[in-house]
Amino acid sequence: MPVNPNFIERLLLLKLNRGPAPMLDLFGAASFESVTLALELDIFETLSRADAPLGAGTLADRVDAHPDGIAVLCNFLVAEGYLATEGEQYTLTRMTETWLLADSETDMGPWLTFWKKLVFPFWAREFETAIRNGEPSQSIYEWFDEEPSRWEIAQAGFRATASLLLDDVIDTVTVPEGTERLLDVGGGHGLYAMELCRRHPGLSATLFDFPGAIEAIRENIPAELAEQVDTRVGDYRTDDLGQGYGVALLFNVVHAHDPAGNIALFERVADVLTPGGRIVVLDQWEGSGRTPVSQTALRFVALTYLTTLGADIYTHEEVEDWLREAGFSNVQRRSVGPLSGLAVVEGIK
Numbered sequence: 278m279p280v281n282p283n284f285i286e287r288l289l290l291l292k293l294n295r296g297p298a299p300m301l302d303l304f305g306a307a308s309f310e311s312v313t314l315a316l317e318l319d320i321f322e323t324l325s326r327a328d329a330p331l332g333a334g335t336l337a338d339r340v341d342a343h344p345d346g347i348a349v350l351c352n353f354l355v356a357e358g359y360l361a362t363e364g365e366q367y368t369l370t371r372m373t374e375t376w377l378l379a380d381s382e383t384d385m386g387p388w389l390t391f392w393k394k395l396v397f398p399f400w401a402r403e404f405e406t407a408i409r410n411g412e413p414s415q416s417i418y419e420w421f422d423e424e425p426s427r428w429e430i431a432q433a434g435f436r437a438t439a440s441l442l443l444d445d446v447i448d449t450v451t452v453p454e455g456t457e458r459l460l461d462v463g464g465g466h467g468l469y470a471m472e473l474c475r476r477h478p479g480l481s482a483t484l485f486d487f488p489g490a491i492e493a494i495r496e497n498i499p500a501e502l503a504e505q506v507d508t509r510v511g512d513y514r515t516d517d518l519g520q521g522y523g524v525a526l527l528f529n530v531v532h533a534h535d536p537a538g539n540i541a542l543f544e545r546v547a548d549v550l551t552p553g554g555r556i557v558v559l560d561q562w563e564g565s566g567r568t569p570v571s572q573t574a575l576r577f578v579a580l581t582y583l584t585t586l587g588a589d590i591y592t593h594e595e596v597e598d599w600l601r602e603a604g605f606s607n608v609q610r611r612s613v614g615p616l617s618g619l620a621v622v623e624g625i626k
Contacts, residue, residue, distance in 0.1 A: 313393040330366035391434025412587025428489035436466040445614030456523035463530040474505040528559040543603035558622045562593040600624040
């Protein structure tokens with residue numbers, strides 16, 4: 278969490294321009310590196326398991342580090358809001374307990390690790406190339422394929438961020454009574470499809486994605502859903518998707534393709550849906566941010582997609598038009614949860 282300036286600091290740095298506000302970005306970069314190192318060293322989990330706050334020496338022994346190094350790192354994490362002190366001992370803040378512990382339903386640790394180990398290293402190599410040429414020299418997914426373990430880290434990160442929206446997303450998805458089969462296009466982690474199967478016992482789901490993505494998720498399909506969830510590998514733009522689906526999910530897919538590619542994909546999905554079948558599209562939508570944080574988030578997402586995929590974000594109106602062009606009717610949009618910028622768009626074949 279970036280340092281939160283007090284009123285006087287905000288006035289001097291951000292309003293009156295009397296001090297170097299860019300130093301806050303420097304602090305933020307150091308904060309990210311420190312938090313991801315703390316995750317790697319198991320500092321937060323160690324403090325969580327302890328019966329009482331721990332001093333630097335005891336904590337260093339338990340995480341196999343030098344006490345002086347642990348003290349300096351933890352003092353910075355205190356300043357950034359991740360740790361608190363009781364005397365000379367360290368404990369977790371409520372923020373860290375909520376968002377960075379493995380047993381929490383809102384654990385974002387794998388998402389931060391995904392950025393640390395994969396996305397930012399890819400940025401370091403491709404950022405300037407993408408800005409100068411309009412696209413990276415290869416997509417990040419092609420880069421994942423070069424080392425299969427990258428897919429495992431990526432899917433863990435995708436699951437972590439998807440889990441925050443799971444209930445909100447599922448509540449917006451229409452699964453008509455009697456629907457038997459669902460297709461999750463680019464489904465990867467499968468979290469949404471599996472939850473829909475839990476809520477609709479008569480529903481089965483097929484997760485369709487690249488081989489590396491599917492290999493990384495197969496062992497994470499719960500045993501109780503083994504009869505309801507299967508997988509299919511390939512390129513959803515060209516390979517056989519199957520037939521006879523009542524619902525198709527395209528979650529965080531359309532941003533990776535140009536308009537013509539998305540229309541073609543929607544047409545392919547329409548071909549495998551039963552009459553009256555539904556397509557459900559989820560993504561971040563251009564122009565939907567209403568607050569400084571949400572607007573910055575959308576700009577950050579757009580920059581990320583450019584750097585990693587040579588892609589961009591679209592308006593929901595564009596996607597609605599493409600769905601109609603691909604033959605879908607009754608196209609409707611519904612917001613997802615409290616996070617501005619996210620919505621599902623549904624259409625009926």
